[in-house]
Amino acid sequence: MGSASTTKDFSTFCDLGLALASQVGLNTDHSVGKDLAKAGTRQVDGHKAVVVTMIDEDGNPVSYTIAAEGKPHLLSTETSPGLMTVRLGDFGTPVNATPPPDDRIARR
Numbered sequence: 001m002g003s004a005s006t007t008k009d010f011s012t013f014c015d016l017g018l019a020l021a022s023q024v025g026l027n028t029d030h031s032v033g034k035d036l037a038k039a040g041t042r043q044v045d046g047h048k049a050v051v052v053t054m055i056d057e058d059g060n061p062v063s064y065t066i067a068a069e070g071k072p073h074l075l076s077t078e079t080s081p082g083l084m085t086v087r088l089g090d091f092g093t094p095v096n097a098t099p100p101p102d103d104r105i106a107r108r
Contacts, residue, residue, distance in 0.1 A: 041068060044075040045089060 039053040049065035060080040076087045
């Protein structure tokens with residue numbers, strides 16, 4: 001991602017764990033790929049995780065940790081050391097969301 005990242009750029013993180021877990025080492029057309037590679041395991045907030053690495057479009061290393069037990073979901077992602085770290089949690093916890101009033105919704 002370049003410096004002009006938007007919220008939309010990060011929207012794919014929601015299902016990333018499932019997508020990566022089923023496609024590690026494969027391109028989007030399911031041919032053998034070279035971009036994603038398994039890089040071992042580690043603990044993330046007390047959960048066993050598989051580490052998957054790649055190089056992003058800007059040439060920066062990126063690592064993803066995906067739950068190794070239960071449903072495969074993204075636990076964390078880290079770009080170039082110190083650039084960005086995202087940790088996810090509270091999976092399965094109900095979310096009580098209240099829609100914003102109509103005058104606060106942007107529509108195209």
